[in-house]
């Protein structure tokens with residue numbers, strides 16, 4: 001049976017109720033981008049476009065631990081470790097163990113290249129939750145998307161090793177106009193591997209960095225972004241038949257209605273999710289459009305989070321011009337964790353159903 005850590009449900013409920021009814025903002029989850037470096041060259045990912053980031057100083061292990069201490073003080077439920085490619089850092093396992101010591105769920109988002117060898121070496125012994133990117137059941141297509149030959153094979157080996165250790169494993173698939181027809185095959189493939197799957201449409205993510213914007217090249221001309229209505233219809237068609245599919249009706253609705261700024265759901269990412277950069281900077285309201293950047297090594301997040309400036313950003317929600325049409329996956333998920341109806345549907349009912357079925 002996949003574990004559902006009980007302590008973290010307690011924290012989630014504590015923070016959720018206080019945020020909603022006592023009007024004291026409490027974050028639910030955090031993401032630490034421990035590096036901006038990556039060994040892949042995914043055609044749809046903008047991160048690799050800004051190689052200036054590679055020259056920046058990354059936090060040391062001790063500095064990351066200090067940030068984790070601060071996040072734990074805010075009774076955060078889950079801390080996701082991401083990148084770039086987080087497994088490029090040799091201390092990734094140590095960071096995950098440290099998150100667990102604080103009673104938080106430690107999640108890892110990876111392209112899967114180093115996953116099997118890191119699991120076998122024992123450094124990821126405390127890992128309980130991993131998201132592995134896999135965009136196709138066809139190795140040639142996945143390798144082409146990810147820009148590295150052999151990436152499909154290594155991701156699969158990593159996934160199998162994680163499942164062998166009973167680590168909750170979620171496959172994360174990016175859907176384009178080309179692999180659109182594979183959505184059901186991917187859901188089935190994941191189910192057969194004992195994995196959940198999140199299927200999101202490719203997004204033209206425009207990131208703001210030091211006053212300049214950048215995005216993946218050719219993202220529009222190469223038709224990476226699929227027809228969003230068709231994507232939504234297919235998600236609704238798959239949900240009743242694939243309990244391992246974590247993409248839910250609400251996500252489908254937000255995307256189909258044109259994203260934040262157009263849908264009745266308001267983006268709640270600034271309140272629900274704390275995003276920490278590789279250099280120790282906290283970004284508000286979100287990682288793609290940080291209008292406020294705070295050095296959390298100097299100004300601890302447990303103080304900054306409840307400051308007047310951040311409260312004002314929380315109140316503005318998605319009313320910024322750059323929010324129009326945004327459907328950033330982590331912002332959609334963060335927003336849904338704050339709504340009663342989606343929490344029950346997505347995080348209680350379906351996760352429970354999936355645990356029972358996967359066994």
Ligand SMILES: C[S@@+](CC[C@H](N)C(=O)[O-])C[C@H]1O[C@@H](n2cnc3c(N)ncnc32)[C@H](O)[C@@H]1O
Nearest residue numbers: 044045083084085109110111133172174202203
């Ligand atoms: C930025 S990556 C970081 C973790 C790791 N490097 C990986 O690829 O899994 C996090 C997730 O964002 C997804 N992603 C990247 N660019 C995207 C885009 N333009 N649209 C939708 N998802 C995207 C990736 O496929 C991955 O699942």
Ligand code: SF4
Nearest residue numbers: 038040042045084111
């Ligand atoms: S999606 Fe992940 S693996 Fe691909 S380039 Fe971006 S950070 Fe690297």
Ligand code: SF4
Nearest residue numbers: 260267286323326331
């Ligand atoms: S809608 Fe998008 S751009 Fe606006 S705050 Fe939310 S995640 Fe950021």
